[in-house]
Amino acid sequence: MKSVLLGLLLGCSCSVLAGNSQYVNPFIGTSNFGATHPGAQYPNALASVSPFNVAYGGELNKFEKDAAWNSRGYIYENRYLTGYSHLNLSGVGCPEAGVLLLMPTTGELNLDAKSYGSTYSAEQASAGYYRHSLDKYGVTSELTSTLRTGLSRFTFPAGQSHLLLNLGLGLTNESGGSLKIVSDQEIEGSRMIGTFCYHPEDVRPVYFVARFSKAATQTGAFKQMPQYHKVEADWMQYNHSIKPYPGYRQEMSGDEIGAWFSFDTKANEQIDVKLGISFVSIANARANLDAEQPGFDFDKTRQQAVKAWDQLLDKVQVKGSSENKTLLYTALYHSLIHPNIIQDVNGDYPLMGQSGVGNSGGKNRYSVYSLWDTNRNVHPLLSLLYPELQSEMVQSAVAMANESGWLPKWELYGMETQVMVGDPGTVMIADSYLRGIRDFDTEAAYKAMRRAAEQPKDNLLRPENLDYLKLGYVPVDDEGPYDGSVSTSLEYYLADFNLSQFASALGKTKDADRYRQRAQNYRLLFDKDTGMLRPKQRSGEWHNPYNPEQGRNFEPTPGYIEGNAWNYRFYVPHDTPGLIQLLGGDQAFLTQLDATFSTGNFDMANEPDITYPYLYHFVPGQSWRSSARVQQQITQHFGNKPDGLPGNDDTGTMSAWLAFSMLGLYPVSPGLMDYALVQPSFDEVTIQLSSHYYSGNTLQIKNQLTGPQQPGSQWLWQQQPLGSSFISHQQLVKGGTLSLH
Template sequence: MIFASYLKFKNSACLLAAGLLLCGTINAQQNTTKTQKDEVDFVNPLIGTAITGFAKGLDGGGTMPCVNVPFAMTNFVAQTGESKMGRMCYQYEDKTVIGLLATHQPTVWMGDYGYVSIMPQVGNLRVLPNERKLSYDHKDEIAKPYYYSVKLKADNKTFIKSEIAGANTCGMFRFTFPAADKAHLIIQGINLNPQLKDWANDYAPRLKKLKGYVHVDTINNEITGYNPDRQSAQIGPELKNFKGYFIIKFDKQIRKYGTWDKNVIKKGSKEQFGTRMGAFISFKTITNTQVKVAVATSFISIDQARHNLKNEIPDWDFDKVVKTTRDNWQQQLKVIQVNGITAGQKTIFYTALYHTLLFPRQFSEYGRYYSAFDDKIHSGVSYNDYSLWDTFRALHPLLILTQPERVNGMVKSLLQMYQEGGWMPMWPNPTYTNIMISTHADAVVADAYVKGFRGYSTKLAYEAMHKDAFTAPDGDTQKKWGDRDLWTSFEARGGLTNYHKLGYVPVDKTRESVSRTIEYGIDDYCVAQVAKALGKDDDYKQLMAWSQNYKNVYNSTTGFMAPRNANGQWSAKPDSGFTEGTKWTYTFGAMQDVPGMIALMGGEKAFADKLSHNFTDGHYRADNEPGHHYIYLFNYCGMPWKTQELVRQNVGWQNYRNAPVGINGNDDCGQTSAWYIFSTMGFYPVTPASGMYSIGAPQFPYIALSLQNGNKLVIKATDLSAQNKYVKAVTFDGQPIKNHMISHEQISHGGTLEFKMTSVPQKD
């Protein structure tokens, strides 16, 4: 997903040159890792943190060097600038830090919510972000999934070392101060800054309705409070009870303290309400004075935050938290083992795997959760921040393989949102937002169902999916459903009324009409597979018929998917009606019916020729999701060697590097990284809910994936080299695979997937 609505296309000549580390498979077998490290030691959380893209007009990765356990509710990170929708809390190019942040911002184009930050300082007290910021140098920065540290320049001669350890809902900060008569820790409990206003961020309603709160407790040596802010509130429903609660405890006795609101400092004050406010404590230090701070967060209550703290950080042992979180990451990352590659390749691979283990985030707190869909507290397991338009394609299918124990919980969470709010979400943050298009929760639930997961009510699951597919949203024919429009009601499949009536979404009635028509068909196909399995034959036939609606927006005269008006005529603006792209971006988008697309476009040769032009003429967008399956479409039209060639090209330095400018385009909550993992392993889930993977070409000589029930999938690439990028033959447990497809049923039981590599494309 790309934040800007209008995109500039890639100019390959602008790509950064070879000074950056290559991640291709050149001479991998000869240049192997020499030192023994754990998988977690190869992760570089700074990859993708630059806002700078690979070329002019392209986005950076939108990641952050957060410290926390996998899928944590709260991420702990150095904040280099005031975040908002469209601006991450950490950007590599920034030169200053304004605080250490407990954040819930999942990615650059979504908002933070319920956040709180702490900033160390010496000298005169300065509380506002632009006044309290301290400079730093990246050479004084260490970033690991389980530990972060940075030296902040306190004055011309001295530094404050700031360290982060993180768990799930709680974290620890450790500050090492220079000698100072006046040292401070500044807490910011809410930050509604109207100067940050832009087209995507309207602060006026929040300034009128919201007030954060802090309380200084000198008896319990802590500061407590809550933050009701949701930066994406303008594109979601009101939540009267929403609050991000926090407890901040110190191992240094609070003696001097106060609160602040905007630029007004109130020394000795213990309580503060406001829209841009916080608290502070002050003390004297000698050289190397250490102050430890424990931060507990909750969306349920202060008492729950205290319970979370007792569970996750029962003492003041910073190093123990670091070790426990490191062990957790190592346990999750070693699920995939790789051999025969360089240290640089391992860094890119395991950082990508790390990025796939962050979202959707856990939202339940030891058996209970706050629901942002009915504004109440419930018992059970919950996840949130699903980037569904992106992640239904590769992330969720990958989690079925790498995190099977979480899949049922993630599905149940979507169904709980349906029960509590009336619909499954499009992009919860943490409640409904009408960002992007279609109801791809359908694809996530259906894919899990088809692959055998049943740890949820299948009756409820089908009810939720059926509503998405058959029921138009309120006011459907009166609304245009523009992306990021101010909230009026849930969008679901905007334009569904005409999609059913006309067989397509008309461009003169609903925005992003062509993309909607294609993507609604994908979800119809997915729901149809569950209908078939449940014996709902009439629904199955209707859904499968609707899944063919993409054909109604194919203009055979131009050879492209194109916008149509409600009267059936083609629009005079052929590049209108698309989501983050053009006709080239979406013409091959009907992943649910690749044979049907091929027939529609004149057969295999005609299809392959047009698809080749998509790549050779520079139309292909590796940095955005709609085309993530395009490379694999050559398998369906007699050119598997082209798939193999393009896999090698696109997992290489053009898209993935061991550098802050290291992911071509937004990582989108792990989707781009999941594409890389699948493509490196040698297969990809082109069609959700089909139970099939399209064979590509492995990029490492040896990969072993630990599956559920103790099964293991071993992937071998014999004779792999820089030249040998093509597949001569592929077998599974010794049996030849000839149709370039392998089933989930086969893979899930484990076995050996072996590729014989060659330098000669197999064109016969």
């Protein structure tokens, strides 16, 4: 039975888990396509160590990585483990990373992952720690990690034991690697990753150095040999099979290579393996390893990870059920994985969109920005709770623009993968600025935003800008199956609105006006007849035939990406009141909003509509219904269980939705500072505000209701009636108490 690790079960000092990290259940999201991983994870870390159970295994693995579009390196239902991966993404929608697979085995050396894998038992995971036992080998594996390294502790039975490092197997669709066994205790090399979301051009190597706590009695490299034919097939001893190179100590490269280290172990002998990574060089991977793992102190390393999580999670204290604490703190945990740092201990990082190396000085350089997802709530959540982190994330994004000419959209390890649509870097930065995070080069940011907004052709972020500038919308005429002319237009409007807000804050009033007007062009796509934001042709004619239901379940449909017309019909977050007017006023809007839920056209698992449960707030007297809708979604889609996320976590976006919702507030739109207030999941919430960014010390949110929120309940701010179900970010961060009565 898998379970959240409690201090009592651990047999270690309970002080390890004294903070809120004790409530984290890393298994949440490891089923139902949540795509989180249960492995050892340090906050916003480059490296992590996680069990990999999506290759081979026959019936043991319900979901095989190559049998489907599978973005998960670990799936709760699967049973056949083939190693522990050291570069892992959390909550992404495409196969990537899941490489540098370390596997302990015993007995006769077997180099074939098809058969050296094992089922496992006694699986446990907590923040910064993972363990289980391998049934086939009687080996207990424990994993922990730091920012740039993983540390694995294997407890072997007596006999012949092996540690394999497989550079062929992996979740990524890119292949190729190189390695060199440096000594009986060390190996170095690289592994290609990339082709993210099947985009062929985004590839690069991740470098590594691994060190073993014990000298191996034998080492070797191995490689999957190609298929030889004719005479050569008779002669090649290893034809289309795995060739071992015992004792090999030169450099080895190829598509599917690996290495083994063999040991004579006594019963219960422990061997530790630490592995450091870098996106710059092997030398930097070694420096990272030396700096973060000077010895082989598993317990200390684990304690450091727990401490790092506690420092973050303890900023939010709640009174409530243990179950709800687990949901909240796991949600925060999942929101604190990406973006992650990418710079090495010496500050080196891969320059954005080019081959060189930059240096971040004393600051963190962040990477893995899934901004179409995260601009909506992850970054606002970080801005509220962890503005120090958000500041460095903004600075990193601006640095990327300085390096490549463009802000990030879906940035992955220094590569702009161009996945999804819109211009969300502008949104993320403008929103952060408006929330009070202003210690970045605003002019550089503004310049990059304007380039994306104005450059008609060869626009990396807004490839449809030529039409958009001319027509005020992206026409449906020549869109591809995944372009989504309406979706794209709506994202551009939101970006333009945020750019307008940012321009206004910077005193650029003329620009502010221009972009505010552009952001209103959503009206061009509003079709009075259907009440939908509808795909339109270049000619001005509506796209026909038109079925607003088409597009559920991710099938392509003209106008919309990852959704249908219903999912997008209220997606003008920067001007919900304006849209309500277009839709016929409050009652008409309420009818349509209710219909969205009742007809199954609301999708909790995808981003465009996840604010819809809060839209009742925009009709006077209806905000209590937001609480009900939000609670309904929490109950239905979230839980303390592997399938406790509605779907792909989208690098923390589902989790951030849950965290905001359970805390009782939700940002109505990037670029707008209002939070919609709903009944919190806790009796009391206390948020320690950043003394650097905000004037308040703490923010308290109290739920004084004994049951679900009803019509007529009201919010007090500093014990005085708020007179609204919204509160601004600026007001909140002055600190104080918000209570629901």
